[in-house]
Each structure stands twice: as C-alpha cells, then as structure tokens.
Amino acid sequence: MSLTINAQIDRVEPPFWYAGMYNPEVQIMFYGKNIAQYEVTASNSIAITELKKTENPNYLFVTINTKNVAATEIIFSFRNKNQIAFTHKYSLKKRREKSAERKSFDASDMMYLIMPDRFANGNPKNDSNSKTVEKYNRDLPGGRHGGDIQGIIKNLDYISSLGATAIWSTPLCEDNDKAFSYHTYAQSDVYKIDPRYGTNEDYVRLASEMHKKDMKLVMDYVTNHWGIEHWMMKDLPTHDWIHQFENYTQTNHKRSTISDINASKTDTEICLDGWFVTTMPDLNQSNPLVLNYLKQNAIWWIEYADLDGFRVDTYNYSDPAGIASWTKAITDEYPNFNIVGEIWMHNQAQMAYWQKDSKIGAIQNYNSNLPSVMDFTLHDAISTVFNEDDGTWDKGMVKVYDNFANDFLYPNINSIMVFAENHDTNRINHVYQNDFRKYQMTMALIATVRGIPQLYYGSEIGMSGNKDNGDADIRQDFPGGWLGDENNAFTKEGRTFGQSQYFDFTSKLFQWRKTNEALHFGKMTHYIPENNVYVYFRYTDNKTVMVMMNNSNDNQTINTARFKENIKEYTTGKDILSDLTFNISKEIILEPKSVVILELK
Known part of the structure; x- marks a missing residue:
C-alpha cells in the first residue's frame, strides 16, 4: 500500500526537537484540516503519553516521551480505522555540547x-x-x-x-x-x-x-x-x-x-x-x-x-x-x-x-x-x-x-x-x-x-x-x-x-x-549628597573605584576625610576619563556638572 506523505498537515510546531533535554516530554502540535479524526502512533518505540484533541478538529496535540532516546528520525503514522492515511517524519536532533x-x-x-x-x-x-x-x-x-x-x-x-x-x-x-x-x-x-x-x-x-x-x-x-x-x-x-x-x-x-x-x-x-x-x-x-x-x-x-x-x-x-x-x-x-x-x-x-x-x-x-x-x-x-x-x-x-x-x-x-x-x-x-x-x-x-x-x-x-x-x-x-x-x-x-x-x-x-x-560584582557604599554632589564607592577586597558627581552649577570643594572608611590607606586615584591623577588625601575641586571616576591606588 502506498502512503501519502504529509497530506493534511499544514504546520508542525515545534518543527523539530532535541534529544537529551531535562524535560523529556515534548508536545507536538499538528495542524491541518480535520486532522483530529486520526489516531497517531510513533516509530522507534517512542512512547506517546498523551493525544490531546480540542473543540477545533484542525488541531492535534501529541505528547511524546524522549527519555533515553538518542537523536533520531521519528515517523508519526496517522491512522483512520486502523489504516495508515499518511505519515510525517519528525527529527529529534543532537544538542550542542554542554548546551x-x-x-x-x-x-x-x-x-x-x-x-x-x-x-x-x-x-x-x-x-x-x-x-x-x-x-x-x-x-x-x-x-x-x-x-x-x-x-x-x-x-x-x-x-x-x-x-x-x-x-x-x-x-x-x-x-x-x-x-x-x-x-x-x-x-x-x-x-x-x-x-x-x-x-x-x-x-x-x-x-x-x-x-x-x-x-x-x-x-x-x-x-x-x-x-x-x-x-x-x-x-x-x-x-x-x-x-x-x-x-x-x-x-x-x-x-x-x-x-x-x-x-x-x-x-x-x-x-x-x-x-x-x-x-x-x-x-x-x-x-x-x-x-x-x-x-x-x-x-x-x-x-x-x-x-x-x-x-x-x-x-x-x-x-x-x-x-x-x-x-x-x-x-x-x-x-x-x-x-x-x-x-x-x-x-x-x-x-x-x-x-x-x-x-x-x-x-x-x-x-x-x-x-x-x-x-x-x-x-x-x-x-x-x-x-x-x-x-x-x-x-x-x-x-x-x-x-x-x-x-x-x-x-x-x-x-x-x-x-x-x-x-x-x-x-x-x-x-x-x-x-x-x-x-x-x-x-x-x-x-x-x-x-x-x-x-x-x-x-x-x-x-x-x-x-x-x-x-x-x-x-x-x-x-x-x-x-x-x-x-x-x-x-x-x-x-x-x-x-x-x-x-x-x-x-x-x-x-x-x-x-x-x-x-561587576563589587559592593557599593554611598554618601548622602551635599550641595548636589554625590559620592559613592564600588569595591572588592583588592580593588576600589570612587565616583564623584557634581550636579550643581558651581565648583564644589570635596573634603575627602568624610570618606575615610572607603578610602582607607589609598592615597591617589587615577581618573579613568581624563587620565589625571588626584591626591585623595587632600580636598578635591569638582567642576560644575562633572563626574570624576577614580581607580584608587
């Protein structure tokens, strides 16, 4: 008996699947005119765990269990009164390594x-x-x-x-x-x-x-x-x-x-x-x-x-x-x-x-x-x-x-x-x-x-x-x-x-x-803004960044002694934007509407 391949199937979603997934079950949606009238079997001893039909006869949801199944081609047979009306080849593909x-x-x-x-x-x-x-x-x-x-x-x-x-x-x-x-x-x-x-x-x-x-x-x-x-x-x-x-x-x-x-x-x-x-x-x-x-x-x-x-x-x-x-x-x-x-x-x-x-x-x-x-x-x-x-x-x-x-x-x-x-x-x-x-x-x-x-x-x-x-x-x-x-x-x-x-x-x-x-993953300490100047630190055990942001329209003088708990033993900082080095043991003058980002040394 000759078979008509893929007759009545307009869409299959997902179009293919993968072997070795954490969840071994995949629910395949077959769409085509009156496709729900068919019963379905799968080749390679693939277990069909559920055949779901809805009020719309143009859909058939077929759930298979792929546990312990290697990458392969699965043949779905669509039967009407025990006669195979058509088949559909479905790929179970190999995953990328360490996917x-x-x-x-x-x-x-x-x-x-x-x-x-x-x-x-x-x-x-x-x-x-x-x-x-x-x-x-x-x-x-x-x-x-x-x-x-x-x-x-x-x-x-x-x-x-x-x-x-x-x-x-x-x-x-x-x-x-x-x-x-x-x-x-x-x-x-x-x-x-x-x-x-x-x-x-x-x-x-x-x-x-x-x-x-x-x-x-x-x-x-x-x-x-x-x-x-x-x-x-x-x-x-x-x-x-x-x-x-x-x-x-x-x-x-x-x-x-x-x-x-x-x-x-x-x-x-x-x-x-x-x-x-x-x-x-x-x-x-x-x-x-x-x-x-x-x-x-x-x-x-x-x-x-x-x-x-x-x-x-x-x-x-x-x-x-x-x-x-x-x-x-x-x-x-x-x-x-x-x-x-x-x-x-x-x-x-x-x-x-x-x-x-x-x-x-x-x-x-x-x-x-x-x-x-x-x-x-x-x-x-x-x-x-x-x-x-x-x-x-x-x-x-x-x-x-x-x-x-x-x-x-x-x-x-x-x-x-x-x-x-x-x-x-x-x-x-x-x-x-x-x-x-x-x-x-x-x-x-x-x-x-x-x-x-x-x-x-x-x-x-x-x-x-x-x-x-x-x-x-x-x-x-x-x-x-x-x-x-x-x-x-x-x-x-x-x-x-x-x-x-x-x-x-x-x-x-x-x-x-x-x-x-x-x-990336350092901690953050920030200080209550004064005169519209915001100062904060990002730091790990061996690296500290100090950010000073002057959002005012005036020069602002920053007394760095206030930030001693984060400055610790550091004495200088290089501004990654201007490449200038600042002495952070002294006062720092910030220009209006400016930011300084210091890598502390």
Missing part, C-alpha cells in the same frame, strides 16, 4: 539595545517580501526602513568597540501587520524570522558570529500577546487560547493590582486579561496548551539559535502563575540562563516583588522565578535629575541616592538591568538637549553602579528623539546604516566632530568597565 550549561549575561556585561529595522540595512534585497503585507518605505517615519540581521552582523565590530558584550535586539520574528510592523512586537509567526530581517539561518549565523567575538545574543521574547495577524488567530485551537470579552477590553495597565491585597477582582482581571492594544490579542497562559506552547517555543529558540539570554516584554501582564511556570521551565533546562523582565513600575517594592526568591512575593506565596528585572525607578530619576541644579530634600542627586537606599528590597541586586532610556522612552539626549556634560554624568552613573548596564543604539553618537512626536522619533535610522547616507557614524572617519565626542567618551568608559571587577 544546558551555557553561560548567560550578567553584571560583567554591557548590553547594546538595537531596533533592527532602524540600525543598518545589510541586505537591500530583503527590504520587501511577497509574503508580508507592509513594503519598504524609508520615507515613512513609521514604515519599514530595511534594517536587518545582516546589518547587525556587518557592524558587530562597531558594537564591540563601544565596550558592549551583549546585544538585545527587539523582536525579529515575523510581524505581518499592515502598518507599523517594524517594531515586531505583534508577531504573526513565532517560529519564523521576519523575511524582511532575513531567515532563521541568518539569525543562527548572527549568534555564531557574535560568539566568535565573545559577545552574547539576547532575544526579546513576548509571552503576553501575539499579533492579530498571527496565523492561529484565523483558526484558534481553543476559544480560550486568547482572552476574549463580549466587547473589546484593553488592559488598564495597573499591574499593582496583582500584589494589591485591596484590589478588586474586576480590576485585576482587566489588568491581566485585557488586550495591550487592538492589534495584539492577549494570550491565556492559564490554558495549559498555550503555556506549554510558549515554553517549548522559547526553549526551541535557545537550543536552535544558541541564545545567551532573554529580555521578556510586558512580563507582569501575563498570568502570574503561568509566567512563573514558563520561566522555571527555561531555567530548569538552562540553570545559568538569565532572563530580564520588563517590570515597568515606579516603586521598588513592586518591582522587587517580581524578582526570583523575593521575600516580598513570598508574603503572598509567590515566586516569579525571574532572575532579573529592569530598574525603572533609576530610569525615572535619571530622566530628570541632571536638570535639577539645586540639591534639596527630594531633588537633585538625592533622587539617585534614595533609589539605591532601597536596594535591600531585591533578592539579587547585581542582577538588575540599569538604563537611561530604551525604545519606549524619550531619548536621554533629548531630555538633556544634547548637553554633553549631562550625557557624561548619565553614562558614568549607568556604567559604575550595581547591575547590568544597557545602552540604546545611537545615544553613543548623540542621537536624540522626542516621544511626543511619535515613536518613530525615538527610533530613527542610525546614520551610515544605509547605502548613500551622507554621514556614516559607524566609522571613525565618517563621524562628525560632535558624534566623535560622544562616541569616544562612551567607548572609553565602557571598555574600561569591562576590565574592572569592582564594577
């Missing part, structure tokens, strides 16, 4: 954030694609501009020259929206790189090229929502695959309701289940099929593309139990894998609630399992502090001091991402009107405090942008990323004087940071 022990990003890294569509166009041939709706239009501020994976690969040396050791790219999976698809947060296929960025193989090549340069690739993962154009939205596996309401309901964004003991159930439900926007259906992580799909998709990308970490978008918009389970599934497979979640809140206790092993979360018997969170309260302070010339009880450098005074709330303070801006905020050079001294203080702070510093592409050459003018203004094209650009800031020769000033400072600062262990 489970992969090292992730940590506080010794500096992360460079890229919006790939706006960074560099390395392959103009993929600017538009016949299978995606929105076409290339660089003249449209919110359109597709053509940046791609090849553009990132082409400029890895530039990124590395900044002192960056990791790249966080905003999502690269397909987004087939009719407009504004360039940000790629409304994904239409989470197993496929958007063809306007390149191919899945290009993404694997990006990771490989980065690893050759000792750099780490961090994927921006979205657990909360997909795009309205996702292929499943046309034919949902189950009605409750996404959250649905009688009338369109948008999230209230009030994530404090999750931990608020006084919150109404209605408010909490709308926060968690409401849609982010009309084009982003809200995924239901409390549905076991959805949750397992998201777990396996994330693990598949780590294994397939050899990833080094995740940044998770809108982390605490997801079902709390579901997202904690998702995170644990990943860190069970990869114990050293770091995941930083976007917890966009303005209160340290509410942010610390979401970090793994939080004692605050434990009050409510909750553990997110999330290794790292983003320090949005520090971002809040940075967004105003260097425009506050007079230090008062709650203005000026006291804002920064008070932020670190709450570090005791976090279970792992070194695993906090610190940043001045990102793709959703005003650019810091707009906030400070391209005042170079204020940029220096901002970056010096990010580089020398606890946590993992993140730099947003283009800030290092003075790029500015006002969110009030629309998102496109804070996501402008990097000059030199396109053939024919008048100004190529990727090269020393192509940078203007102003761009070089920003770049040279940023590169010097973060290249130095790479070499200084006190800034």
Whole structure:
C-alpha cells in the first residue's frame, strides 16, 4: 500500500526537537484540516503519553516521551480505522555540547539595545517580501526602513568597540501587520524570522558570529500577546487560547493590582486579561496548551539559535502563575540562563516583588522565578535629575541616592538591568538637549553602579528623539546604516566632530568597565549628597573605584576625610576619563556638572 506523505498537515510546531533535554516530554502540535479524526502512533518505540484533541478538529496535540532516546528520525503514522492515511517524519536532533550549561549575561556585561529595522540595512534585497503585507518605505517615519540581521552582523565590530558584550535586539520574528510592523512586537509567526530581517539561518549565523567575538545574543521574547495577524488567530485551537470579552477590553495597565491585597477582582482581571492594544490579542497562559506552547517555543529558540539570554516584554501582564511556570521551565533546562523582565513600575517594592526568591512575593506565596528585572525607578530619576541644579530634600542627586537606599528590597541586586532610556522612552539626549556634560554624568552613573548596564543604539553618537512626536522619533535610522547616507557614524572617519565626542567618551568608559571587577560584582557604599554632589564607592577586597558627581552649577570643594572608611590607606586615584591623577588625601575641586571616576591606588 502506498502512503501519502504529509497530506493534511499544514504546520508542525515545534518543527523539530532535541534529544537529551531535562524535560523529556515534548508536545507536538499538528495542524491541518480535520486532522483530529486520526489516531497517531510513533516509530522507534517512542512512547506517546498523551493525544490531546480540542473543540477545533484542525488541531492535534501529541505528547511524546524522549527519555533515553538518542537523536533520531521519528515517523508519526496517522491512522483512520486502523489504516495508515499518511505519515510525517519528525527529527529529534543532537544538542550542542554542554548546551544546558551555557553561560548567560550578567553584571560583567554591557548590553547594546538595537531596533533592527532602524540600525543598518545589510541586505537591500530583503527590504520587501511577497509574503508580508507592509513594503519598504524609508520615507515613512513609521514604515519599514530595511534594517536587518545582516546589518547587525556587518557592524558587530562597531558594537564591540563601544565596550558592549551583549546585544538585545527587539523582536525579529515575523510581524505581518499592515502598518507599523517594524517594531515586531505583534508577531504573526513565532517560529519564523521576519523575511524582511532575513531567515532563521541568518539569525543562527548572527549568534555564531557574535560568539566568535565573545559577545552574547539576547532575544526579546513576548509571552503576553501575539499579533492579530498571527496565523492561529484565523483558526484558534481553543476559544480560550486568547482572552476574549463580549466587547473589546484593553488592559488598564495597573499591574499593582496583582500584589494589591485591596484590589478588586474586576480590576485585576482587566489588568491581566485585557488586550495591550487592538492589534495584539492577549494570550491565556492559564490554558495549559498555550503555556506549554510558549515554553517549548522559547526553549526551541535557545537550543536552535544558541541564545545567551532573554529580555521578556510586558512580563507582569501575563498570568502570574503561568509566567512563573514558563520561566522555571527555561531555567530548569538552562540553570545559568538569565532572563530580564520588563517590570515597568515606579516603586521598588513592586518591582522587587517580581524578582526570583523575593521575600516580598513570598508574603503572598509567590515566586516569579525571574532572575532579573529592569530598574525603572533609576530610569525615572535619571530622566530628570541632571536638570535639577539645586540639591534639596527630594531633588537633585538625592533622587539617585534614595533609589539605591532601597536596594535591600531585591533578592539579587547585581542582577538588575540599569538604563537611561530604551525604545519606549524619550531619548536621554533629548531630555538633556544634547548637553554633553549631562550625557557624561548619565553614562558614568549607568556604567559604575550595581547591575547590568544597557545602552540604546545611537545615544553613543548623540542621537536624540522626542516621544511626543511619535515613536518613530525615538527610533530613527542610525546614520551610515544605509547605502548613500551622507554621514556614516559607524566609522571613525565618517563621524562628525560632535558624534566623535560622544562616541569616544562612551567607548572609553565602557571598555574600561569591562576590565574592572569592582564594577561587576563589587559592593557599593554611598554618601548622602551635599550641595548636589554625590559620592559613592564600588569595591572588592583588592580593588576600589570612587565616583564623584557634581550636579550643581558651581565648583564644589570635596573634603575627602568624610570618606575615610572607603578610602582607607589609598592615597591617589587615577581618573579613568581624563587620565589625571588626584591626591585623595587632600580636598578635591569638582567642576560644575562633572563626574570624576577614580581607580584608587
């Protein structure tokens, strides 16, 4: 009897899997017209532990146990009345050596954030694609501009020259929206790189090229929502695959309701289940099929593309139990894998609630399992502090001091991402009107405090942008990323004087940071700001860094005797920015709006 191979199968996800995983079970989703009418068997004595059918006959979820099974080809036979109707070959692949022990990003890294569509166009041939709706239009501020994976690969040396050791790219999976698809947060296929960025193989090549340069690739993962154009939205596996309401309901964004003991159930439900926007259906992580799909998709990308970490978008918009389970599934497979979640809140206790092993979360018997969170309260302070010339009880450098005074709330303070801006905020050079001294203080702070510093592409050459003018203004094209650009800031020769000033400072600062262990995992002692001057130390047993930041408009004389407990027997310090040596046993005069970073000798 001849067999029809792959008839009635339109999609198989995950498309393949790996042998030797910590969790030996994998749930394979087969999609095709009326596929649920079949019974399924597997070759090679592979055990099918569950055959799950839903109200939609076009889906069949087949769970197999791969324990003690070596890499192999599995033949799934689809039977109707004991007759084989068709078969499907499924690969169980060999893992990379020591895949489970992969090292992730940590506080010794500096992360460079890229919006790939706006960074560099390395392959103009993929600017538009016949299978995606929105076409290339660089003249449209919110359109597709053509940046791609090849553009990132082409400029890895530039990124590395900044002192960056990791790249966080905003999502690269397909987004087939009719407009504004360039940000790629409304994904239409989470197993496929958007063809306007390149191919899945290009993404694997990006990771490989980065690893050759000792750099780490961090994927921006979205657990909360997909795009309205996702292929499943046309034919949902189950009605409750996404959250649905009688009338369109948008999230209230009030994530404090999750931990608020006084919150109404209605408010909490709308926060968690409401849609982010009309084009982003809200995924239901409390549905076991959805949750397992998201777990396996994330693990598949780590294994397939050899990833080094995740940044998770809108982390605490997801079902709390579901997202904690998702995170644990990943860190069970990869114990050293770091995941930083976007917890966009303005209160340290509410942010610390979401970090793994939080004692605050434990009050409510909750553990997110999330290794790292983003320090949005520090971002809040940075967004105003260097425009506050007079230090008062709650203005000026006291804002920064008070932020670190709450570090005791976090279970792992070194695993906090610190940043001045990102793709959703005003650019810091707009906030400070391209005042170079204020940029220096901002970056010096990010580089020398606890946590993992993140730099947003283009800030290092003075790029500015006002969110009030629309998102496109804070996501402008990097000059030199396109053939024919008048100004190529990727090269020393192509940078203007102003761009070089920003770049040279940023590169010097973060290249130095790479070499200084006190800034990676050292302790921190800070002193109450006086006259809008903030002084703090980062130190290990054998290395000490002293940072002095004068945020006033006047010269300030610093009596170093106040800092004896940290200065100890040190007598001099070399400023890593100016290369000048300071005698720290005497008074030090700081210029207005300036920073000095001393390696003590």
